[in-house]
Amino acid sequence: MPKHKIDPNNWVKLYSDYLFNYTITRVSDREVAQDLISETFLAGLKSMKNFKGEASERTWLVSILKRKIIDHYRKINSNKGKAEVRMNYINDTDSEGDWLEERVADSNVKxxxxxxxxxxxxxxxxxxxxxxxxxxxxxxxxxxxxxxxxxxxxxxxxxxxxxxxxxxxxxxxxxxxxxxxxxxx
Amino acid sequence: MKKSFLFISCEEAKLICDKSQYDEATTWEIVKLRIRLFYCGITKTYSRKNVKLSETIETSKVQCLKAEERDKLQSTLDKELTKQQQN
The missing domain is CATH 1.10.10.10 (Winged helix-like DNA-binding domain superfamily/Winged helix DNA-binding domain)
Structure with a gap:
């Protein structure tokens, strides 16, 4: 008999803040974090049948979220993502000359x-x-x-x-x- | 019993201590709390633990969702759940 049960009706109430805190420390953007959690819940719904009940519901959701975060970074580091970043600098003619400063590592980065x-x-x-x-x-x-x-x-x-x-x-x-x-x- | 002008109860001291964690205690309240801290071990212990909790939360930079953000997540999930039940 599985140790843990799954009930998606309680996911937001029980785990959304925990997952949000987990995500925001890794992506530093509220909207992106919310999108990733939403995607996690939807992916969880789709793969509910794979939940064996050996780990807790939260651990299982975190494992899905981890993959979503990796996918997010993979996406923004793809060629398309990099091109979009370059485009931003090229279009920004008013602040020409500032770009070097913007690229300098932020001393406050954790x-x-x-x-x-x-x-x-x-x-x-x-x-x-x-x-x-x-x-x-x-x-x-x-x-x-x-x-x-x-x-x-x-x-x-x-x-x-x-x-x-x-x-x-x-x-x-x-x-x-x-x-x-x-x-x- | 007549309420003292300067000396407060342990419960009142704890309340002021809580308020001061959010910068919502008045200067006069803080004076009264400090006087109590001189002679009350219970208040002292509570205050120490309370400050430690505030510092821990501050260090953790813990964040949570706003009510509207949580509602949005819930409604997205509800929609998907309904869809799944219909199929």
Missing amino acids: TAEDTLVNSELGGAIYDCLAKLPEKQADVFKMKTILGYGTETICNELNITASNLWVIIHRARTALAECMEENWFK
Whole structure:
């Protein structure tokens, strides 16, 4: 009997943020990341029958996503992709002379190691967030990760400010404990 | 019990500590929190863990989808699921 079951109806709710964080650390573009996740879900739907249930649903989706990310880089590094990049420079006559500067390596570019650590840490945060009640996780994400203002969240979720701070307090306490247990130890 | 002007409860201190993680605590609230931190071990431990959590999240540069972005993903998936069920 398979250890894990598959239910695409819950994919967005359960895994979209985790997959998004995984992707954005690798492609650095919100829209591309969303497209890749969408493609992953659709590919997952098509190959559902191949899911053996040995790995978790999330691990299986990540393995599809990894291939999608590789395909994405393969595509933009193809000859057509390179030609498109060259075209952009040729057309950009106003900023002639700037191109050398644009090609200089960005000192802020993260190393592969940094990206990996951030991605793993992000994964650990999402693992802990998944253990919180849905509302707590949502409020925490809106306030802490998306950086929304207190008033915006209160209006959006129809809660009072004091209610919001109670939710934030519970979420932070549970998260700190979970991270202590699973990441810092 | 009469509410103290300068001394706050542990619960109030934790709330201020939470608010200060988002720069939403007033200067006066921070003064009251600092006074409590002098003599309350529970507040001190909570504050240390809270700051550590904020720093960890900051370091991780963790990101998530906005509600509308998630809705878009869901509707694309729903459409495909309906198609699959019809076939």
